[in-house]
Amino acid sequence: MTRLTLLTVSFLFFSKLLTAQSLEGSISGNVIDGGNQKIIDAATISLFKAKDSSLVKINLADKAGNFLFEHIPSGKYYLLATSTGHIQTYSPMLDVAGNSTVNAGTLKLTDNAKTLAAVNINAPIKKPFIERKIDRTIINVDAAITNAGTTALEVLEKSPGVTVDKDGNVSLKGKQGVMIMMDGRPSYLSGQELANVLKNMPSSAIDQIEIMTNPSAKYDAAGNSGIINIKTKKNKLKGMNGSVSVGVIQGRYTKSNNSVNLNYRTGKINLFGNYNYSYWNGYNDLYILRKFRNSVTKNLETIFDQKSFMRYSGQYQNLKVGMDFYANKKTIAGVVFSGFVNPSCHPGVNTTLLKNADNITDSIVVANNSDKGKSNNFSANFNLRHSFDTTGKEFSVDVDYLTYYQTKDQLLINQYLNPDYSTRRAQNELKGTLPATINIYSAKTDFTFPLKKTGKIETGLKSSYVTTDNNALYQNNTAAGYVTDEGKTNHFIYKENINAAYFNYSRQIKKFGLQAGLRAENTNAQGHQVGDTTRADSSFTKNYINLFPTVYISYEANKKNTFSINYGRRIDRPAYQDLNPFYYFLDEYTYEVGNTFLQPQFTDNIELSHTYGGFLTTTINYSNTKNVFTDVLKQITSERKTFQTKENIAIRTNYGLAVSAYFPVTKFLTTNIYTNVIHDSYKGALDGGYLHANGTTFFGNMSNQLKFKKGWSAELSGFYRSKGIEGQIIMNPMWRIDAGLQKQVLKDKGSLKLSVRDIFSSQNFSGYVNYQDIDVYIKNRHDNTNASLTFSYRFGKSLQNQQGRKIGGASDEQSRVKTGGN
Known part of the structure; x- marks a missing residue:
């Protein structure tokens, strides 16, 4: 259904472009900034039929601000002019007759910042759901009604090119290894623990999400598929202002998310x-x-034959406070303190029927699993930015400290039963206590030096130091009390220092844009596994230097067509906890364990893009990843045990074609379409065999925004992902449809949003593994279908805009910490 709608809208839209060539009349005009009368080049001008508000054509203003629509049939029309940072404006009704040329006059766009100084701050600024820049895609979270009452992870699921697997791991254009940043700083989280934080972070706390598939040398080289930067809300106006949001979500169980944002600026203090x-x-x-x-x-x-039902509940509280000091017009210093607490509980019952080859039950194992955890975080950032002059010459410093304390208390009780559920033998009980402490220290400097003739040099240094201490204690309940299980108990200490330097050069030469950079990173790591009665004390040391070049070339053929090609090399280091040889049990036959022998993976990325008219982008991408590490299933056949771990398994090649378009269909309907076809291939040794797996996956995403009169608006969106592969796992198709309705209230100071997510309960993972002795089918269902009601209220006084605040510099390390939670 979703694919049919996508193809139908795309066909109708592109048909309009093709048939437009045979029309006769013309419409001309120009665009300026209504505040300072400056010319606005590259403004987008959309032509609509007056009769039904259907889109006829889209054009761009030239460098002089002029635009021209040719071959227009007789009839009545109107124009819509838009430009980034400006309020959109409409032309009067235009009547085209025969071969005449109609002059639409001057369309005046008003700057958002100037508008804010003259109007009530409580009136919301309308932004498109998706903005595409030269080096990134920006998601404006509040622009989509169905984002109300959701979490950060659920917003990512509907972002173009982003997919989320059954465990909450994030992929970008079909590739895992995304580095997640929070306000420009690495989250230092990864895997399941990052997913736990994203599942608990309310979308009401997020302003924008930036997606960069091939970042420049200025950014950490971590993240083989790119960077996703989650920017939390920050008010940028003088005076006292802020917002509050409360929401309730009802699925099978009730949930709630709430947020408060405050800002006060006076004199030199913010x-x-x-x-x-x-x-x-x-x-x-x-x-x-x-x-x-x-x-x-x-x-x-x-x-x-195994069935497991697990409940999860948790609370997430996050507090961020900070101050900016404007020493003068050129220098800003700031401090930011933040932290969260995330207690959680995961009780579950797992029932396994042990059957013979004739599918007759021989025995039953019932495992009652209790997992209570807590994850606490504190971080501090000091930042300084100094602008030397008005040319853009700038120096900045960031110093960060972060600490995480996580603990899990596990209790696993296995009951052994006969087919009639009578007791077969005595139960056993395993208790686990898994505390972990992570400390991160990071400092970085950046220097920007503009050159003559549109050139610019960027350079900088960064150093980080990380220590992790994980001490897992497992005990068996015996007649003599709890006795330490030496085979499972483990104490692992890890230290890591990364030093980096980068140089980046960019320049515009007529129609060509050039950018080239090089980043060097020196990694020094030490791991120490403390010995006990069953194993000797052991340790390892790793020292290596890697270079990461990036190249970007763009060519503006004309005002409608822009081409670009870029190349970058990236690294993805294992999460700190994935290096720890710890166990997590579902029952005695099913568990997860870490791997101290994991090595980094390296990826070479190439992208070729074409943008037409500022609204249609086509991208071809290719990547080659060596030493790929991913989740794999392994089996001890003689003991009938299956466990999950991470291993470096193969060389992965990935290539794909992505097409995205954002355009107004009518005056009240705007559509965003994203489609991506990906082919993956894995080749390499795994568990004594040779893995050779390949497959092609289609991913489609559509979002329709509707605007009505009297403050009403609506949204209908959805996605579809076809069958695909991830290492050993073959994933079956998955799809989802969401809908939402919004009403502006209280003189535009407030808004009410009602949304329904996964209307048809179709977003459920299923897949299988058939490799060597492993034959496994998996099906997973979560509490995805729900309805949410959210009320937001904005308050404060409008004075004037201030400079953006510095948001910190620790990035790669934080994205590799796993925190506890739901």
Whole structure:
């Protein structure tokens, strides 16, 4: 259904472009800034039929601000002019007759910043859901009604090119290894723990999401598929102002998310802060079917039919406070303190039917699993920015300190039953305590030096130092009390220092834009596994230097067509916890374990793009990743145990074609379409065998924004992902449709948003693995279908805009910490 709608709208739209060539009349005009009368070049001008508000054509103003629509049939029309940072404006009705040329006159666009100084700050600034810049895609979270009452992870799911797997791991254009940044600083989280934070962060706390598939040398080289930067809300106006948002979400269980944002600026001092509170309550319904075969004859011997129902509940509280000091017009110094607490609870019941080859149950294992955790974080940032002159010459410094304390208390009780559920043998009980402490220290400097003739040099240094201490204690309940299980208990200490330097040069030469950069990173790591009675004390040391070049070339063929090509090399280091050889049990036959032998993976990325008319972008991408690490399933067939771990398994090649378009269909309907076809291939050694897997995946995303009179608006959006692969796992198709309705209230100071997510309960993961002795089918269902009601209110006085605040410099390290939570 979603693909049919996408193809239909695309066909109708492009048909209009093709048929427009045979029309006769013409419309001309020009665009200026209504405040200072300056010319606005590259403004987007859309032509609509007056009769039904259907889109006829889109054009761009030239460098003189002039525009011209040719071959227009007789009839009545109107124009819509838009430009980044300006309020859109409409022309009067235009009547085209025969071969006449109609002059639409001068269309005046008003700057957003100037408009804010003259109007009530409480009137919301309308932004498009998606903005595309030369080096990034920007998602304006509040612009989509169905984002109300959701989380950061759910917003990412509907962003172009972004996919989220069954465990909450984020991929970009079909590739895992995304570096997630928070306000320009690395989150230092990864894997399941990053997913836990994103699941608990309310969307009401987020202003924008920036997606960069091939960042410049200025950014950390981490993240083989690119960078996603989540920018939290910060008010940028003088005086006292802010906003409050409260929301309730109802699925099978009730949830809530709430936020408060405050800002006060007077004289040289600016104070800001925000507080977020969310409560989450849901479930995970997991089904696993495993077939064990004879290693020699390959005949079926045993079937494990496993059903697991897990509840999860948790609270997420985040507080950020800071101050900016404007020493003078050229120098700003600031401090930011933030932290969160995230207690959670995951009780679950796992029932496994152990069957013979004839599918007859021999015995039953019932595992009651309790997992109570807490993740606390504190971070501090000092930043300084000095502008030497008005040419853009600038120097900045960031110093960061972050600490995470995480703990999990696990209790696993296994009951062994006969087919009639009578007791077969005595139960066993395993208790685990898993505390972890992570400390991160980071400092960076950046210098920007403009050159003559549109040239610019950027250079900088960064150094980070990370320590992690993980001490897992497992105990078996015996007649003599709890006794330490030496085989599972582990104490792992890890230290890492990364030093980096970069140089980046950019210049505009007529129609060509050039940018080239080089980043060097020196990594020094030490791991120490403390010995016990079952294993000797062991340690490892790693020291290596890597170079990461980036090149970007763009060519503006004419006012409608721009071409670009870019290349970049990136690294993806293992998450700190993935290096720890710890266990996490679903039952005694199913568990997860870390891997101290994980190595970094390296990726070479190439992208070729074409943009037409500022609204249609086509991208061809290719990447080659060496030493790929990913989740793999392994099996101890003789013991009928299956476990998940991470391993460096293969060389991965990925190439794809992406097409995106953002355009007004009528005066009240705007559509954004994103489609992506990806082909993945894995080749390499795995568990004594050779893995050779490849597959093609289609991903489509559509968002329709509707605007009505009297403050009403609506949204209908959805996505579809076809069958695909991720390492060993073959993933079945998945799709989702959302809808929402919004009403501006209280003289535009407030808004009410009602949305329904995953209307048809179709976003459920299923997949399978068939590799060597492993034959596994997995199906997973979460509390995805829900309705949310959110009320937001803006308050404060409008004075004038201030400079943007510096947001910190620690980036790669934070994205590799896993925090506890739901």
